[in-house]
Amino acid sequence: MEYLNIVFQEVYKILFLLVPVLVSVAMIVWLDRRVWAFVQKRQGPNVVGPFGLLQSLADALKYIFKEIIIPSSSNKVIFILAPIVTMTLALIAWAVIPFGATQVLADINVGILYLFAVSSLGVYGIIMGGWASNSKYPFLGAIRSAAQMVSYEVSIGVIIINVLLCVGSLNLNDIVIAQQNLWFVIPLFPMFVIFFISALAETNRPPFDLPEAEAELVAGYQTEYSGMMYAMFWLGEYANILLMCAMGAILFLGGWLSPIDIYPFTLVPGAIWLILKILLLFFLFALVKAIVPRYRYDQLMRLGWKVFLPLSLTWVVLTASYLFYFNLLPTN
Amino acid sequence: MIAHAIFFYTFSIIAVVSAIMVTVSKNTVHSVFFLILDFISISCLFIMIGAEFLGMIMLIVYVGAVAVLFLFVVMMLNVAQQKNQWFASAASSKHIPVGLIISTIIFFELIIVIGGWKYKPEIFDINNSLKVSDLSNTHSLGQILYTDYIHVFQISGMILLVAMVGAIVLTFRQRSNVKRQSYIKQISRERAEGVSVVEVASNKGVKIDD
Numbered sequence: 001m002e003y004l005n006i007v008f009q010e011v012y013k014i015l016f017l018l019v020p021v022l023v024s025v026a027m028i029v030w031l032d033r034r035v036w037a038f039v040q041k042r043q044g045p046n047v048v049g050p051f052g053l054l055q056s057l058a059d060a061l062k063y064i065f066k067e068i069i070i071p072s073s074s075n076k077v078i079f080i081l082a083p084i085v086t087m088t089l090a091l092i093a094w095a096v097i098p099f100g101a102t103q104v105l106a107d108i109n110v111g112i113l114y115l116f117a118v119s120s121l122g123v124y125g126i127i128m129g130g131w132a133s134n135s136k137y138p139f140l141g142a143i144r145s146a147a148q149m150v151s152y153e154v155s156i157g158v159i160i161i162n163v164l165l166c167v168g169s170l171n172l173n174d175i176v177i178a179q180q181n182l183w184f185v186i187p188l189f190p191m192f193v194i195f196f197i198s199a200l201a202e203t204n205r206p207p208f209d210l211p212e213a214e215a216e217l218v219a220g221y222q223t224e225y226s227g228m229m230y231a232m233f234w235l236g237e238y239a240n241i242l243l244m245c246a247m248g249a250i251l252f253l254g255g256w257l258s259p260i261d262i263y264p265f266t267l268v269p270g271a272i273w274l275i276l277k278i279l280l281l282f283f284l285f286a287l288v289k290a291i292v293p294r295y296r297y298d299q300l301m302r303l304g305w306k307v308f309l310p311l312s313l314t315w316v317v318l319t320a321s322y323l324f325y326f327n328l329l330p331t332n
Numbered sequence: 333m334i335a336h337a338i339f340f341y342t343f344s345i346i347a348v349v350s351a352i353m354v355t356v357s358k359n360t361v362h363s364v365f366f367l368i369l370d371f372i373s374i375s376c377l378f379i380m381i382g383a384e385f386l387g388m389i390m391l392i393v394y395v396g397a398v399a400v401l402f403l404f405v406v407m408m409l410n411v412a413q414q415k416n417q418w419f420a421s422a423a424s425s426k427h428i429p430v431g432l433i434i435s436t437i438i439f440f441e442l443i444i445v446i447g448g449w450k451y452k453p454e455i456f457d458i459n460n461s462l463k464v465s466d467l468s469n470t471h472s473l474g475q476i477l478y479t480d481y482i483h484v485f486q487i488s489g490m491i492l493l494v495a496m497v498g499a500i501v502l503t504f505r506q507r508s509n510v511k512r513q514s515y516i517k518q519i520s521r522e523r524a525e526g527v528s529v530v531e532v533a534s535n536k537g538v539k540i541d542d
Binding site for chain 1: 334335361365368384385388389391392395396397400401403404407408468469470
């Protein structure tokens with residue numbers, strides 16, 4: 001009975017986190033399309049509900065009632081597993097995101113490593129989908145995306161090391177609290193820019209959406225998917241984008257801390273600040289999608305390995321030497 | 333403690349079964365997926381004994397990078413063809429005795445190693461091992477690796493670097509007839525280099541290539 005109680009409490013907490021995340025994923029799709037449309041002087045989705053807010057709901061309904069087609073030559077188990085893996089991995093990462101000093105589902109010691117590990121597992125959904133479809137375009141898309149995600153993870157990892165050098169802890173709440181006086185976006189600004197661009201590549205967003213470049217690969221790894229399975233890929237992708245924004249907000253923009261530490265601002269709960277910061281980063285993601293043309297594949301690889309990796313490694317050496325020379329290394 | 337035991341046995345059964353499936357399954361890509369499942373359940377076991385840093389590094393390095401490259405190689409090879417050659421022909425029966433001999437040797441070696449193992453009773457209790465110090469195991473690993481074992485640590489890093497450089501040198505071919513882009517050259521191109529205005533005489537034309 002005691003165990004059951006604990007289980008129920010945890011399930012309640014998890015639902016309290018997951019339902020808002022899923023709803024905001026649906027809303028963020030609307031925001032993305034809307035920003036994209038306004039940049040191009042179009043209206044975007046504005047028919048369903050006020051300002052078109054319910055557009056994603058209508059889309060979801062359409063996907064639910066569509067038939068799921070499984071190609072007869074595909075590897076069925078892996079074909080069905082792929083969208084499930086994408087979706088699950090995009091959602092479990094939210095367990096460690098702190099929305100306040102105590103509002104966190106799992107306050108683990110190695111929070112940032114967990115986030116990094118889960119985001120590096122995200123590539124499997126794409127590889128599995130591409131391979132199991134047993135068709136040319138999905139396979140090419142999957143190979144491209146695997147190479148792309150592995151290369152950009154390296155620079156994200158090195159950027160995380162930069163932040164960790166300044167914090168001295170892998171716990172996400174410690175990382176947030178370490179920014180109480182100065183957000184890391186100011187001393188580590190070049191790293192923030194590189195993190196943002198790498199996050200675009202890691203989540204297959206334009207201008208790095210080579211895995212699903214419609215002009216060359218139809219829809220990349222999603223070509224053979226239909227109905228709810230396609231929608232799960234899509235939701236997983238947007239949940240990953242939100243997660244990357246949350247990671248950026250926590251590593252560089254001070255997470256749930258309020259921007260100014262004076263009276264009326266400190267009344268606002270930390271969760272609101274975190275959400276505002278995530279939205280700010282997501283707005284940038286949407287803008288980039290609208291205004292930047294797609295990269296060529298060899299340019300993408302060159303950018304990852306020959307520009308970002310040396311730059312961020314050099315910055316690690318600089319940060320470490322600076323902290324060591326001025327005796328600022330964090331100790332506990 | 334019951335929940336702990338249940339989780340331990342779930343993860344270890346998954347680990348052992350998927351390790352067996354890696355060798356048994358006929359489709360090579362399936363073997364790699366089982367290998368990934370094996371890595372994941374082993375990292376869960378690491379986390380359960382309180383070694384969360386090792387578990388996460390296992391996930392990041394083995395699952396996130398090494399296994400992706402495995403998958404790459406396996407998917408690129410023509411697996412279906414190889415499968416028929418290896419498993420259906422008489423050639424495969426030659427490999428079985430060799431494999432059996434090697435695996436028996438490894439089995440006995442493992443028995444010798446595990447037989448001499450002394451278990452500390454207090455290690456089993458997860459709560460005890462956490463009370464030993466206030467340091468998180470990331471800190472304590474770092475303190476050991478970068479003080480007592482710094483030379484071994486650096487040398488192992490150098491060995492990996494040498495292996496990487498060796499692999500690149502072995503596979504690198506300088507091809508001369510490939511057209512390469514130089515970004516600096518492209519950006520620093522002036523109008524005068526690219527465009528020239530020419531008076532074209534009627535019925536004579538212009539010589540383009542020189």
